[in-house]
Amino acid sequence: VKPPSVSIIGSFRQHYAEVLAAVQAFAEVGIEVKSPPISTITNLDVDFVRFESDPPVHHSQDHVIQSRTFEQIFASDFVYVVSPSGYIGRTTAWELGTVRERGMAVYYSEYPRDLPLEVPEQAVVDARLLASNIVASGVPPVRRPRVSAQLTADIVIFTIRDRYLRLLLIERKKPPFKGSLALPGGFVRPAESLEYTAERELREETGLDGSSIPLQQVQTYSEPDRDPRGRVVTTAFLAIAPNLPDVIGATDAKRAYWAKVEESLWLTPKRLAFDHADIVQDALEQARRQLEYTTIATAFCSEPFTVGDLREVYEAVWGFRLDKSNFQRKVKSIDDFIVATGEKRSNVAGRPPALYRRGKARVLYPPILRGEESK
Amino acid sequence: VKPPSVSIIGSFRQHYAEVLAAVQAFAEVGIEVKSPPISTITNLDVDFVRFESDPPVHHSQDHVIQSRTFEQIFASDFVYVVSPSGYIGRTTAWELGTVRERGMAVYYSEYPRDLPLEVPEQAVVDARLLASNIVASGVPPVRRPRVSAQLTADIVIFTIRDRYLRLLLIERKKPPFKGSLALPGGFVRPAESLEYTAERELREETGLDGSSIPLQQVQTYSEPDRDPRGRVVTTAFLAIAPNLPDVIGATDAKRAYWAKVEESLWLTPKRLAFDHADIVQDALEQARRQLEYTTIATAFCSEPFTVGDLREVYEAVWGFRLDKSNFQRKVKSIDDFIVATGEKRSNVAGRPPALYRRGKARVLYPPILRGEESK
DNA sequence: AGAATAGTGTCTATGAGACAGTATATG
């Protein structure tokens, strides 16, 4: 069991004694004080200078120190504001806005009179009392327990090339996971739905018009520590694309690869970033299932296509071979799955196959079952 | 096409002239100024008092006015900070923390020297220039385009009572949608995953131990305007429960109903809150499909159960009747779907049926297909 | 006895899977 942790904010220069008292109150009962750094306080005699040298407001690199402070604050379980006589300094006010918007639990030494802020009475509590309460009941008794998260949409874009099922992977140019491979995707922007974000990213990464190709949710991944940058929740989408020109995806400064699915899951020396391997696994299973019950397989083929092309799709996605004859019969027996164009493909070895287009049917009844190997 | 909108923040009392100038700069080119309220400015001569009477900091109801201001700010497309000589007041600092954490686009009249804040140079721009840029290019050229959202988990808990498929609905006691029926659910708390939140809510609402009953994601709903309180994204979960005692769900101050599914979708005079009708629809389809391919149906039955009980599940969920004989044969032929206890149920009309428990199988192969009515 | 539900047996149509055989191109 991890001990609870706190960050203390307030004007360190003006209310140094009060901040110190609060730090000690929490530290004494075993609550970890993430910020201000405890070393600054315990080595008080030798380190006092550094504490006093607390970034002066007009220094150009202040924001670097400040962002480190924010990391500490975000990593703690709750925040304690030292607000003697209700005083809230400027920086504290800013931190407070950030922290409350994040949905963190916030307590105050005195009622914060300097801001037009509504605070429940139980949130105003002496540090020593709060510390013992928390140790006793384990969890902050007052909190605003909602959490804000940043949202991303990640896309598993499957296609078939050289008879292999492949997916688009991007080499990350920024930390975290710099240099690793990751799924294409990005942050949801204001006024966007997840679906819209996914479509936009698909367009940006592959040039594919999202409205023309099927795009469906796989799952939402929300483990609190899945992204080291903070609370980032991602919704994965599954996109199925016909074979695309090589160039696409290699735009921008970023490199993109059409990686073989099995290799991306097992063989790649650089593992996939974040929990993207799980996502690919889930998307793959979803795609495999969809081939059984829906007509989605045709989305892998660029029109016009042959029955053989379609069979290759099933074989690549499912990973085993099917009987040509039976597949032919099955596919043709389903109403409006594929529609003959009347043409035949020429310049291929063997008898020229008939060409087809996608039909209007969306479900396959009866389904094309994978058999017992499905588990 | 909706015109872009801006909110202007800064110290209205100290930099009144600059704020006014900024408001006019945006208003002139047709950008809507959400805050400060334009009326205060245009009717300047008559309304000046009210503007000067801008909430004094120590008034007790300040936070009410402030939260209205926040609503306006959140509703605008970007924020302009009036920061003469880099001055950022206390309240502005707070607002700035909130707004940046939300991921809104923020511009400054001058570089904000009063906070240890990193701001890209392009974000420091004269109001008049910014206004014309925005009108020209339609979209703020500099933005931090990520958005933060609050997350909720909503649960569609299905059960069967009196041969009807029912789901748990809660009467909302608070706005929005006060008095309407809604799915049980709640906000994700810090350090919780969506799955954990769903389990917790399920426990709180029904007393069911989430670990003992299957709980699976349906979809994530993220339309930007789906919740009038702001950006709230919900992930729906599907839970399947055996018949529960009446009391459960009626705890707390809130009333809970086991509503018939069709009625909840079509007949209820008070419609479901938010987009919950869509969610129920999707969850229902998912449950119906799962009955075909998985052994989930047994989760509706409290052990021990009979083949007849199980058939009733299929009939209630799918909405049509099945042939007793064939169902019996089918169910028994699947390995480890149901396991006979050797007992029989007594005190029922008719021949006493044999009793069964859930088997270990999780998938049904071959599936129990619904037939062509599946569309 | 009659009503009610559980459970078995039987027949038929259909589809899956295996595989033989035919059609039509390329080189």
Added chain:
DNA sequence: CATATACTGTCTCATAGACACTATTCT
């Protein structure tokens, strides 16, 4: 010609669906 692929036909077996029939209780 061989070779390669497309496509058709046929046989067998398993299953779904329809329905007749038997079994065992309650009232």
